[in-house]
Structures are given as C-alpha cells and as structure tokens.
Amino acid sequence: MSPPEASRPARLILSRLDTPIGEALVVTDEDGVLRAFDFADYEDRMRRLMRRHYGEQPIAEGEVPAELVHVFGRYFAGDLDALDALEMRTNGTLFQRRVWAALRTIPAGQTLSYKQLAERIGSPKAVRAVGLANGANPVALVAPCHRVIGANGGLTGYGGGLHRKRWLLVHEGAHFAS
Template sequence: MSLPEASKPQILVLSRLATPIGEALLVTDEDGVLRAFDFADYEDRMRKLMRRHYGDQAIGQGAPPAALAETFGRYFAGDLDALDGLEMRTNGTVFQRRVWAALRTIPSGKTLSYKGLAERIGSPKAMRAVGLANGANPVALVAPCHRVIGADGSLTGYGGGLHRKQWLLTHEGAQFGG
C-alpha cells in the first residue's frame, strides 16, 4: 500500500476523540481524510509536524468525521483490522512515505525491528534513517509505528509514550519483551 503525497489542503480541522489510552487528536482535511493522529498530551509536537508539512495553514476545530470516529471506536473495541483500509494523506519525503507505507504492512499482533523495517523497504543499512522517519510519522496508530521494537524485543521509543506502546501491543496480542 503506498501513501500518495498530499497536496496542501484548503481546510484542516482538529478533532478530539476519547480513547482508552487518553484523548486522541485527529486532523482531517476538507474531504474528511485523516492528515494526522496523535495524543492530546503531545499536541505541541503534532502542531510542529503539521507546520513542517503544511506551513502556516490554519487548523480549525470541529467534531471528528463520524466514519473516522466509528473506525477508531471499532479498533479500540477489539476489531484490530479496523484501521487497515483507512484512507490517509501525508506529506513528507519520498523516503519517509516509503517507511510509513511499510509500517502499514506490519499486521496487527506482529512486531518488526528497525533493521527488519529497513530491509522491508530495500534499504537494509538505513536503520537510523528508518528510526527518524518512524519518529516523524504524522499518522500514529494508522501507520502503526508502535509495532516497531528493538532487535532484542524490547520496547523502544514511541511518540505517544511507552505506556501507550505497551498498551497497544498488548491490545493487539503481540509478543514482545527483553
């Protein structure tokens, strides 16, 4: 699955959504397509990423599109494949978008190391660059960066906090530790 580069949207809307692991932030465009997903305690970081991708584009406030709220609700209720077909539009470098597309190929309940992700995109020596792209992922959970763990099976950094990464992996039934 590839991620087409997003053009500059005419409208961006920030919505808030309650989840079992804290309030989520969803940024959608005029078509109701997801541009960003993060958690409220990381709103400053999300806004910085949005400025990097869309410049000084204003972000309004609004309710989440019903279809998105329903899809995220299904995921948190146990339909672990609910997010698989969710449309999203991202900006970023070609390399970043390759990494984000590869994240979407990691099935729910599975994990992959940074090295494994680098190999998956055909750049086996680019582990550090893969890690940086993973950290710049604007659509956390949908491009499931939480499924990338250390080579020894340990939980490594997660932009939403390690407690959320652990919760998400446990929710999905993934094996990890180390």
C-alpha cells in the first residue's frame, strides 16, 4: 500500500557519509530535508522502510547537502546538541510519529526505558508498540532511538547494531548497565 501522494516528496536522494562508527546512508528530499539516516551495512532494511513509507518511488544517488555534512560533523566532534534543530520529515502512522517526536525530547547523555517512553507519549500500556515504533524509526540518530534502553538499564536492540548504540551512548556521556 502506497502512502498518500501528498506525503510523497517529488524526489528522494541517497547519499553516503563517513562517520566514526561507519558509513552512514542519508536520504533527503528535493528540499534537502532529511527523510532517513541509517548505516550502510543495514541498507536493505533502510530501503524496505523507504518503500513502506514512500512506495516504489525511485531513490537517486547524490551528494549529502552541505548543511547536513556540517551538522553531523559537529555532532560527531562533540557538539551533542547539533542535531536538535535539524529538520526531518517522516511518514509513518500517527502513533509512530508521536514516538519519533518523543525520542527527540530525550537530551543527549540521558536515557529512557521503553516504559518511560510509552508514559511520555501518554500511552503507558503501549510498551510493545513503542518498541516496534522505535525499531521502525527511519531517522536514527536524529530521532535518537539509541537513547532507549531496557528497564534494567541494559542495552537492548538497536537497528544499527549494539556496538554503535554503545559507542553513541558513551559519546554522549550516558550511563547504562554494560
């Protein structure tokens, strides 16, 4: 099932960006606004998510917009708030978009459990649904799903791999159970 035409950008551009934790995939629209961020070793999953959100719309290869190169560079250099004002556009269900918006309210260096995130969006019994929405997040790092950890303080799954989740949390100064 394709998303409504009104939510589909005229054009999607896939770019690649070197980061300290591997090559990132950056998908933007014709306005240079971020639509997806993932890691190259998970490209198949990213493309599945893009098809789910945008149908069979082709994705052209291109360059990462200079503004995004600058913002991601600042984040990886230690400016942990650099991504906070970055514009992103996502498709997804209303519930998913609520979860992804709530992820952006978790400050760098802090973590929440899935239950706490469910409570934050006003759906305290929707812990499993929050976990599924977290796993379907197309804009990892910008909607910082890596900041969601298990109720026991331990690391749980991360679409980019637990080694990246650990690196990101250490980079941000977050405390978690090893």
